[in-house]
Amino acid sequence: MNIRIFPTLIITSVLFAAGAAGGYWFANQRLTSSAMSAEMPNNAASTEKKALYWYDPMFPQQKFDQPGKSPFMDMQLVPRYGGEAGDSAGVSIDSSVTQNLGIRLATATLGSLNPEIQAAGILTLNDRDVAVVQARSMGFVERVYARAPQDVIPAGAPLAEIYVPEWSSAQEDYLALRSSGATNLIGAAKQRMRLSGMPAGLIAEVVRSGKPHPEWTVTSPIGGVIEQLDIRQGMTVSAGMTLARINGLSSVWLDIAVPEAQATGLAANQAIEARLPGLAGEVIKGRISAILPKADMQSRTLSVRVELDNPAGKLRPGQTANVRLMQSATAPAILVPSEAVIRSGRRALVMLASADGRYQATEVTLGQESGNQVEITQGLDAGQQVVASGQFLLDSEASLRGIEITALDGSSRAVIKPALHQAEGQIVSLDTTSITLAHGPFKTLSMPGMTMQFPVAAPELLEGLQAGDAVRVGVSEGDSGLVIEHIEPVKMEMQP
Known part of the structure; x- marks a missing residue:
């Protein structure tokens, strides 16, 4: 070659x-200028803009009469033109490019929600179905049956045998008097056995057999699981000492953690459906038996209790469940798709569409939300159209142009969003009040890409972010410089 x-x-x-x-x-x-333009008088479009002054975006308080290089940063000064805010009445889009921008409209309708709540639950023992076995008199444990905590036993299952000296003496006195024919003395001796704490069944056995039975076989009064067993062979027990605690299993509790923001409207006897991972394909139905009065301070949830029958014993305490709580239909209200609402944290907005292709950011008040619909309690009327897809593109354009937002009272407009300039970049480091960003160019500021530190308008903007994340930021420009007002993660594109 x-x-x-x-x-x-x-x-x-x-x-x-x-x-x-x-x-x-x-x-x-050409695409940008044809896709979005704030409406302006025809003669303004043909008039060449004149720069009022030049400035450095990092030090906007310093103004210069001539273009040139910034004395503060290694970049050219940016011109500031008169009337840059544009038309504050709304954003206008040519109908020919509406489809290309992916803008889809939805109509606000009057209807009722059938709200349902998806929550997590856990099965627990029914604390109302509990039996406690105590020693009725002082005695000595002579035998313990092969039992241990968490054993499942039927009602009447033997636990231990205890020799009770006091009972032996009372039984012998009764048997000695029974052949005397003294009715009053016999009745008194029988009453003594009862007062000593002897079970009715044991007294009946002594009367029937005519022989003393000083040993007491301790049995479980109910069937269930042994939660506590404090009895050992050879030990001495005193009157009132707890020997065992048995919890029944014929029914269990399902405790459901419901976020407190969604607990409005919950009431006793509402239907629920539960699905357990251990019982795949089976739906367990029940009704709310109680809404506990205390909220969890850490998870900010309310506990909702459901009592479920468990005759086959297949529901085991400790199992988790996915629960669906069905609520009654709400009162009629204005409904829009949830995706149509722009939630900024301080307020909720929708992009209201008019017949002439204009879009106006409008503040609304939200009510309950269920599925993919949300109630609008103030700010919209039935029949009005809102942007359900592509509204974030319009909101970004409105922010850059300083478009005004219609207030809730509808009688006045107030500019409540600053003009934002956008760029993409990667987080180098961050703390609670600022972020260091290796960003690309801010085209609307004629500012080249570089690595620099930005203050943030609120610490909440940095939640969930970390060094190395790719982000898109929106910055406002004020007397103190550039401040990040909006930040969102973006997918980092692979380089070919």
Whole structure:
């Protein structure tokens, strides 16, 4: 190969790349200008803008009469033109490009929600179905049956045998008097056995057999699981000492953690459906038996209790469940798709569409939300159309142009969003009040890409972010410099 052809190839490649980049820039500028434009008088469009002054976006308080290089940063000064805020009445989009921008409209309708809540639950023992076995008199444990905590036992299952000296003496006195024929003395001796704490069944056995039975076989009064067993062979027990605690399993509790923001309207006897991972494909139905009065301070949830029958014993305490709580229909209200609402944290907005292709940001008050619909209690009327898809693009455009937002009273307009300039970048570091960002160019500021530190308008904007994340930021421009007002993660594109 002839070596002299390499310079020619290099020059040709450079010219081709420059031409492609210039063509992409020119096409992009034409698309942007045709897709979105704030309505302006016809004569204003043909009038060339005159710069009022030049400034450095990082030090906007310093103004310069002539263009040039900034004395503060390694960048050119940016011109400031008169009337840059644009038309504050709304954003106008040519109908020919509406479909290309992915804008989809939805109509606000009058209807009722059938709200349902998805929550997590856990099965627990029914604390109302509990039996406690105590020693009725002082005695000695002579035998312990093979039982242990968490054993499941039927009602009447033996637990231990205890020798009670006091009972032996009372039984012998009764048997000695029974053959005397003294009715009063026999009745008194029988009453003594009862007062000593002897079970009725044991007294009946002594009367029937005519023999003393000083040993007491301790049995479980109910069937269930042994939660506590404090009895060992050879130990001495005193009157009132707890020997065992048995919890029934014929029914269990389902405790459901409901976020307090969704607990409005819950009431006893409402229907629920539960699905357990251990019982795949089976739906367990029940009704709310109680809404506990105390909220969890850490999770900010309310506990809702459901009592479920468990005759087969397949519901085991400790199992988790996915629960659906059904609520009664709400009163009629204005409904819009949930995706149509722009939630900023301080207020909720929708982009209201008019017949002439204009879109106006309107503040609304939200009510309950269920599925993919949300109630609008103030700010919209039935029949009005809102943007359900593509509204964030319009909201971004409105922010950049300083478009006014219709207030809730409808009688006045107030600019409640600053003009935001957008760029993408990668987080280098961050703390509670600022973020260091390696960003691309802010085109609306004519500011090249660089790495610099920005203050944030609120610490909440940085929640969930960390160094290395790719983000898109929106900054406002004020006397103190650039401040991040909006930040959201973006997917980092792979380089070819």
